[in-house]
Amino acid sequence: MILPPLLFAGLAALFLFGMNREGGDALESTREGGVVPELTTTALADQPEFDRDVLLGDGVKLVNFWASWCAPCRAEHPQLVALADEGVAIYGINYKDEAPKALGFLDELGNPYRAVAADTEGRTGLDWGLYGVPETFVIDSDGVVVKRFAGPITEQILETIIRPAMETAAE
Numbered sequence: 001m002i003l004p005p006l007l008f009a010g011l012a013a014l015f016l017f018g019m020n021r022e023g024g025d026a027l028e029s030t031r032e033g034g035v036v037p038e039l040t041t042t043a044l045a046d047q048p049e050f051d052r053d054v055l056l057g058d059g060v061k062l063v064n065f066w067a068s069w070c071a072p073c074r075a076e077h078p079q080l081v082a083l084a085d086e087g088v089a090i091y092g093i094n095y096k097d098e099a100p101k102a103l104g105f106l107d108e109l110g111n112p113y114r115a116v117a118a119d120t121e122g123r124t125g126l127d128w129g130l131y132g133v134p135e136t137f138v139i140d141s142d143g144v145v146v147k148r149f150a151g152p153i154t155e156q157i158l159e160t161i162i163r164p165a166m167e168t169a170a171e
Contacts, residue, residue, distance in 0.1 A: 024138070031137065031145045036063070037127040041117035045099050050091050050115035056143035060169040062090045062162075063137040065112070065130055067097040068105035073134045074153035076152035077109045077158075083158075092116040095133050097126055138162065140169035 029038075036055045043049050055061060064080060066073040084090055085159045092113035094102045099118065106116075119125055128137070138147040147165035149157065 013082075015078065019058065031129050031148055032105065032143055035123075035143045036137075036145060037124075039093075039117060040121075040123040040127065041093060041119050043119040044094050044116045045103055047103075047113075048115040049117060052143075054091065054115070055139055058141045059089055059138045060141070060166050062088060063128075063139060064090055064133045065091060065093045065119075065125060065128070065133050066094045066159060067095045067133050068101040070133045072152035073150060074105075076134055076154070077112070079153045079155065079158050080112040081110050083162075084114075091112050093124060094118045094129070096122050138165040138169050 036052060039050075039052050039055075055063065064084070080090055090112050094114075094116060096119065102118070106113075116127075117124075122130075126137075131146075136149045136150055136153060137145050138149075140146050146169040147161065149161055151157070153162055
């Protein structure tokens with residue numbers, strides 16, 4: 001009779017401990033602090049392409065993994081368009097998608113990417129440590145990943161995480 005309440009109390013204590021840990025729900029990235037990995041991608045129809053050498057070049061760059069079937073990708077898209085309008089170099093990797101649908105997505109919402117690659121098999125996503133889409137990587141002039149952000153970029157995330165990471169990458 002006493003065992004069930006004790007088990008419940010123990011599980012409740014573990015749950016509360018887990019909820020109050022430092023770091024919260026942040027996903028760690030093995031890519032932060034390392035040089036961008038190789039790209040195993042193909043062209044997305046007639047879109048301008050890019051390769052790893054572009055990501056190793058001068059300037060702060062964003063690499064954004066996205067897909068037409070991804071609702072959060074649609075939600076973050078206005079922030080990407082706004083960044084592109086400011087002159088931020090954004091490179092898109094279309095993840096496990098069909099080219100006609102991906103192109104339709106860009107036609108409908110606008111294309112914020114300087115260049116786009118297709119990761120139809122998901123190999124590049126694996127190499128980059130992708131958890132899902134959308135994910136955005138901030139890269140410095142040496143090709144080092146300064147920040148990896150998993151999830152849609154909201155206005156708040158843009159101001160509190162992405163822009164500060166871009167400032168760090170520019171140093």
